[in-house]
Amino acid sequence: MHELSVTQALLDLALDHAKKAHAVQVTDIYLEIGQLSSYVDDSVQFYWDLISAGTLAEKARLHFHRTGLEMTCQACGNEFAPNEVTFACPQCGSEKVRVSAGEEFRLTAIDVERGPVPKVKVSQ
Amino acid sequence: MSERIAVVEKIMGANERLAAQNRRRLDEAGVFAINIMASPGAGKTSLIEHTIKALSDKHTIAVIDGDVATGIDAGRAAAAGAQAVQINTGGECHLDAVMLQEGLEQLDLPAIDLLIVENVGNLICPAGFALGTHKNVLIASVPEGSDKPYKYPSMYRGVNALVINKTDLLPYVEFDMDYFQRGVEILNPGVLTFPASCKTGEGLLPWFSWLRTLLV
Numbered sequence: 001m002h003e004l005s006v007t008q009a010l011l012d013l014a015l016d017h018a019k020k021a022h023a024v025q026v027t028d029i030y031l032e033i034g035q036l037s038s039y040v041d042d043s044v045q046f047y048w049d050l051i052s053a054g055t056l057a058e059k060a061r062l063h064f065h066r067t068g069l070e071m072t073c074q075a076c077g078n079e080f081a082p083n084e085v086t087f088a089c090p091q092c093g094s095e096k097v098r099v100s101a102g103e104e105f106r107l108t109a110i111d112v113e114r115g116p117v118p119k120v121k122v123s124q
Numbered sequence: 125m126s127e128r129i130a131v132v133e134k135i136m137g138a139n140e141r142l143a144a145q146n147r148r149r150l151d152e153a154g155v156f157a158i159n160i161m162a163s164p165g166a167g168k169t170s171l172i173e174h175t176i177k178a179l180s181d182k183h184t185i186a187v188i189d190g191d192v193a194t195g196i197d198a199g200r201a202a203a204a205g206a207q208a209v210q211i212n213t214g215g216e217c218h219l220d221a222v223m224l225q226e227g228l229e230q231l232d233l234p235a236i237d238l239l240i241v242e243n244v245g246n247l248i249c250p251a252g253f254a255l256g257t258h259k260n261v262l263i264a265s266v267p268e269g270s271d272k273p274y275k276y277p278s279m280y281r282g283v284n285a286l287v288i289n290k291t292d293l294l295p296y297v298e299f300d301m302d303y304f305q306r307g308v309e310i311l312n313p314g315v316l317t318f319p320a321s322c323k324t325g326e327g328l329l330p331w332f333s334w335l336r337t338l339l340v
């Protein structure tokens with residue numbers, strides 16, 4: 001699995017946003033992970049602890065929001081989670097269904113501590 | 125006091141931006157590129173060998189081969205008549221846009237018409253990493269079983285073409301083609317499908333013709 005490279009991408013992205021916000025510390029990281037993106041929470045956390053050491057985001061807590069694979073039936077409108085044997089709609093049996101959720105792999109928010117706001121002199 | 129900052133950004137955004145750069149570079153050099161993905165043993169290298177032999181009459185072909193450690197596959201591509209570059213991923217289970225960029229550095233791009241990228245044999249990971257190729261192709265093979273779209277849906281989602289290899293084995297193994305294709309159609313409506321056998325050569329002509337239409 002490739003959790004190391006995605007965790008590095010996650011760290012880069014989080015630090016980028018932290019710096020833009022003039023943060024001195026990132027305390028929490030919120031992730032949305034769809035079932036189809038197939039990442040394992042524990043491995044992301046494991047790599048996170050290693051590679052975030054010495055950065056603004058050291059010891060930040062990772063919060064995983066998991067979204068399952070979801071399909072929408074185009075015949076009856078039913079939304080359902082398919083199993084691994086069939087994608088058919090459990091309500092009407094139709095196979096006219098489409099994937100409607102489960103591919104997300106996003107950083108949704110970070111919690112940061114900001115440093116003292118620099119005083120800006122306004123001269124007139 | 126901690127403060128929440130909303131971000132909502134794709135974590136693989138950096139890879140996708142680099143993939144877009146790769147695409148621009150390929151376009152500027154007039155190279156058409158395909159990315160071939162499949163589980164180990166599905167027939168990636170065999171399909172590439174057939175493709176090189178069939179299209180080399182009119183087109184210059186290069187292969188970038190992603191492998192965890194060895195150079196066997198690149199050797200086979202070179203023997204079939206293509207310029208071949210081997211990228212050892214050092215244990216990584218997929219190619220990413222950075223690795224493809226490194227591969228492109230080693231090729232004389234303006235001299236190439238078709239670049240075939242052979243991804244690492246894996247039915248999960250390569251789907252998450254855009255490379256910048258023009259078409260993504262998945263090879264499924266009959267002995268793997270017809271339940272694969274249901275078990276590994278992510279691989280079937282983003283591809284432009286699907287080769288169903290080893291059709292010569294259909295009489296000997298249990299493979300419900302209808303069940304397989306129904307799953308594929310749901311995950312990737314209208315995807316081009318090429319049932320073929322790299323062993324007998326049957327069914328490969330439509331695959332070659334499709335590539336030829338993309339190369340003009």
